[in-house]
Amino acid sequence: MSSTRVVVTGLGALTPIGNNVKAYWDGLVSGQSGAALITRFDTTKHKTKFACTLKGYDPRNHLDAKDVRRMDPFAQYAMVAGDEAIQDAGLITPLVDKERVGVVWGSGIGGLGTTESTVLGFAASGMDPKINPFFIPKIIPDIPSGYLSIKYGFKGPNFATVAACASAVNAIVTASQLIKLGNADVVVAGGSEAPIIQIGIAGFNALKALSQRNKDYLTASRPFDQTRDGFVMGEGAGALILESYTHAQKRNAKIYAELVGVGMSADAHHITAPDKGGVILALQRSLTSAQIRPDSIDYINAHGTSTPLGDLNEVEAIQHVFGAHAYKLNISSTKSMTGHLLGAAGAIESIATVLALLHQVVPPTINHKILDEAIDPRINLTLNNAVKRTISFAQNNAFGFGGHNVSIVFKKWEDS
Amino acid sequence: MDKEEIMAKVVAVVVDKLNVSAQEVLPTAHFVNNLGADSLDQVELVMELEREFDVQIKDDEATHLQTVGSVVDYLEKTLPKRKD
Numbered sequence: 001m002s003s004t005r006v007v008v009t010g011l012g013a014l015t016p017i018g019n020n021v022k023a024y025w026d027g028l029v030s031g032q033s034g035a036a037l038i039t040r041f042d043t044t045k046h047k048t049k050f051a052c053t054l055k056g057y058d059p060r061n062h063l064d065a066k067d068v069r070r071m072d073p074f075a076q077y078a079m080v081a082g083d084e085a086i087q088d089a090g091l092i093t094p095l096v097d098k099e100r101v102g103v104v105w106g107s108g109i110g111g112l113g114t115t116e117s118t119v120l121g122f123a124a125s126g127m128d129p130k131i132n133p134f135f136i137p138k139i140i141p142d143i144p145s146g147y148l149s150i151k152y153g154f155k156g157p158n159f160a161t162v163a164a165c166a167s168a169v170n171a172i173v174t175a176s177q178l179i180k181l182g183n184a185d186v187v188v189a190g191g192s193e194a195p196i197i198q199i200g201i202a203g204f205n206a207l208k209a210l211s212q213r214n215k216d217y218l219t220a221s222r223p224f225d226q227t228r229d230g231f232v233m234g235e236g237a238g239a240l241i242l243e244s245y246t247h248a249q250k251r252n253a254k255i256y257a258e259l260v261g262v263g264m265s266a267d268a269h270h271i272t273a274p275d276k277g278g279v280i281l282a283l284q285r286s287l288t289s290a291q292i293r294p295d296s297i298d299y300i301n302a303h304g305t306s307t308p309l310g311d312l313n314e315v316e317a318i319q320h321v322f323g324a325h326a327y328k329l330n331i332s333s334t335k336s337m338t339g340h341l342l343g344a345a346g347a348i349e350s351i352a353t354v355l356a357l358l359h360q361v362v363p364p365t366i367n368h369k370i371l372d373e374a375i376d377p378r379i380n381l382t383l384n385n386a387v388k389r390t391i392s393f394a395q396n397n398a399f400g401f402g403g404h405n406v407s408i409v410f411k412k413w414e415d416s
Numbered sequence: 417m418d419k420e421e422i423m424a425k426v427v428a429v430v431v432d433k434l435n436v437s438a439q440e441v442l443p444t445a446h447f448v449n450n451l452g453a454d455s456l457d458q459v460e461l462v463m464e465l466e467r468e469f470d471v472q473i474k475d476d477e478a479t480h481l482q483t484v485g486s487v488v489d490y491l492e493k494t495l496p497k498r499k500d
Contacts, residue, residue, distance in 0.1 A: 137456070
């Protein structure tokens with residue numbers, strides 16, 4: 001791969017704790033819980049009755065009525081976060097050649113809610129084949145990248161990455177590779193997900209993956225805690241503008257951080273159960289790719305979903321990769337606040353990682369009371385309160401069903 | 417159903433599906449050129465008209481329904497026949 005450097009020049013976020021990047025970061029450092037009882041459908045029959053839902057979000061404030069109807073919420077969220085990031089990076093300028101701007105967008109499941117409602121209608125009609133023509137374009141996971149290109153005239157590489165809960169980080173990795181290969185100057189990378197619907201909750205409950213702590217839902221997402229009982233589902237989107245350094249420099253763009261390393265691997269183990277071996281490989285490969293030693297990392301934004309197996313597996317992998325340095329770096333799971341946005345998780349968590357580098361602040365792991373006895377107490381999980389510390393390099397991890405692992409390393413930006 | 421009733425119902429469907437104002441939905445208005453419809457909107461529009469008027473519009477007939485007026489004329493011709 002070429003020596004082209006890739007930097008982050010824009011951010012956009014729509015999350016359960018904030019509907020733009022500023023509100024999201026404020027929520028992260030103040031330790032806000034995004035959990036709420038689900039009111040959009042009757043949860044009587046569901047084991048889990050809460051999720052990290054968006055608040056005060058109305059698609060009509062962002063899109064015209066026709067687009068709201070034609071887009072599944074996962075695509076709407078992509079437009080909101082994508083717009084913010086594109087504006088933030090100042091991409092709409094003659095200094096940026098739109099034909100050299102790509103979009104790579106991740107989603108774990110695409111328009112699941114549209115699938116649910118369309119299939120219900122189809123069944124109720126006695127399977128009348130007259131299906132709404134927008135059904136297919138509403139559910140395909142690649143449609144957000146298409147819509148963003150249409151809105152802005154971006155004619156660079158354009159597609160989706162699908163790797164369950166590792167989808168968005170894979171989008172970021174692929175975006176950086178396209179820039180390094182010279183296929184694009186700029187790539188809009190991110191992910192979005194809208195899984196808080198009946199079959200979403202039922203489906204993940206069937207896997208025993210969701211927390212069922214209905215009486216104490218606000219603190220249910222408690223990664224690394226002894227009493228954690230599953231993840232809390234989230235919804236929303238995150239977008240990052242990746243750009244070649246020379247291109248950003250030429251147009252005098254604001255630079256948030258540099259993406260210096262990427263690592264990917266497969267567990268080759270089980271479709272849903274995690275395995276340490278694959279995680280270790282991804283973490284090591286991202287460090288090798290960044291050409292840094294493990295002790296250069298100051299902060300890890302963990303995948304840490306709050307499931308009994310996954311959190312322990314990740315901590316043990318970190319100990320294996322970092323050795324004694326594992327006790328010196330800060331680890332946190334911001335999913336304790338946002339819940340788990342599945343295919344979008346890696347996008348909003350990469351934003352958290354980039355902003356941690358920018359502000360030199362580690363966002364916390366909230367809702368923590370009792371440390372898991374299987375976790376070494378010397379591990380610093382940044383419990384309950386944000387901390388200021390020097391952060392030069394920060395790592396973000398994402399793992400997905402299927403055994404996909406991906407880890408990326410960002411470096412603090414210093415004008416040189 | 418008389419022509420006026422048909423027109424009123426067609427206008428309501430078009431306003432809802434194409435997100436345009438009722439004043440724009442004139443008999444001469446062309447779905448693509450004047451009302452911003454694309455090919456998918458047209459398919460959806462035909463389906464909605466079928467539901468609203470309880471008729472079956474064949475694909476080769478639908479391709480000729482390019483203006484609001486042509487839809488109203490088509491329905492006016494078709495609807496009484498169904499009642500016979």
